[in-house]
Amino acid sequence: MFTSSRRVASAAALVGLLSLGLSACGGGTTKDSTAAQGGGGQTTGSAPASADPNAPIKEGLKIAFLPKQINNPYETIVDKAGIEAAGEYKGEAKEVGPSDASASSQVSYINTLIQQKQDAILIAANDANAVCGPLKQAMSKGIKVVAYDSDAAKDCRNLFINQASSEEIGRSQVKMLSDQIGGKGEIAILSATANATNQNAWIEFMKDELGKPEYKDLKLVKVAYGDDDDQKSFQETQGLLQAYPDLKGIISPTTVGISAASRYISGSKYKGKVAVTGLGTPNQMREYVKNGTVKEFALWNPKDLGYLASFSAAALASGRITGAEGEKFTAGKLGEFTIGKDGEIILGPPFTFNAENIDEFDF
Structure with missing residues (x-):
């Protein structure tokens, strides 16, 4: 999706933004010290977490993208961009997921990612409620949960990265x-x-x-x-x-x-x-x-969606943000974003493609 300093109006500017081809310092919360947070910055523990916007991004963060299905061309673009973005903040990222988009197909992968002690799970939910139980379990262990593309139930994730309104x-x-x-x-x-x-x-x-x-x-x-x-x-x-x-x-x-x-x-x-x-x-x-x-x-630009999701997860896992409404953070080259109601972050408005401009894009 296309964004403000990110939200460029002309196709030429979009091409520049996209290049375009088609989500160990302290200062933040840790898995051991703070209860997991729910959507909108609410915590499942007794004390609310507080953000430190000046906290450095932790090196070596482990994040995993869990798409609706592993062979979906669109989600492959999103996840690849997010994995590449992790390299910018010296994180370790990967994509795992089912080959079908059934409601419960993602559950076993969430359980495995919990066992692997990922720092963040990024999920495009096939069913908002079917994944809720295991996602809550992940959050109870201090793993940050970022939904992207398709939201999970609000109390089962910290943030939702929405392509557009x-x-x-x-x-x-x-x-x-x-x-x-x-x-x-x-x-x-x-x-x-x-x-x-x-x-x-x-x-x-x-x-x-x-x-x-x-x-x-x-x-x-x-x-x-x-x-x-x-x-x-x-x-x-x-x-x-x-x-x-x-x-x-x-x-x-x-x-x-x-x-x-x-x-x-x-x-x-x-x-x-x-x-x-x-x-x-x-x-x-x-x-x-x-x-x-x-x-x-x-x-929208699916590469930007994956990139933003990746940086959002890193900011969460490093304590820069908690998911509360009004918090701000910088997502690399895309610039600053503000968290909205219910932990939602909107990438930007959709873009219309037609015969006059389609050859200017390659993704």
Whole structure:
């Protein structure tokens, strides 16, 4: 996602920010001395932790990225950037995770990371509640928990690194599709998993936006779930078009889904008749933008998301921040961030990609 000193407005500035290719000093809390914190800086122990904004980042921090699924191209970009960021503060980072995005698939990995005594676990939760028990256990042992991309329950993590405001993402997706189809017709949403926190939040704002008078001629006929699986998302797209022959557009706010939907429509009779938009990476979507299947879509810089998540975890584990609202910290080259309500940190607004600018990006 693109940010303020971080939040650059022009594509040229974005390219400069991205280069762009597509999360042993004292002064802070330690695993042994302080009770684990919950979301928003609340502690599970008897005394609240206090932040030392001048504390140095500890060398040798052990952090682990736990994505929704290990083979998700988008999350691979996020995690790789976060692992590389750890090198800047002399930490040790890795990625582990399941090959499927089921609700409970991440639990065993959390348990293993607890046994390995990681300093921080960074998780893109498949299900906000399914991972809560083991994450609380990690926090009780002084391990910091940072959710990114898809939130865990608020009392099961210290921070949530959000790509953009959920409201901004959801409402902008509706406006984008409406503009492409002239504000009229049947539309569908192709989501990831039914339990994905981020997807559900965006969809709720989409539905609310559709309730406005200016969208009275748009009708949401179906929310389908491709489970962040390419083949299932492809089949769900086919099923939508068979079930709703008058469908005019599909919003797929997931990189796996938008790519699969675009691939299906690109090779079908619906090309040029059914609009597709959502959230995707330029490298995934370039072919479909250039062949006219997709007019425009949106995303943030996933590299920046991983980078920010990594530095947030380091700041937590070093005692620079506790996760309390109003605390500030510097995330390397991205500059200063302020923690918002419920321990949420927003990277910045999404960016729209189209035929005019897509070749300026490589991720």
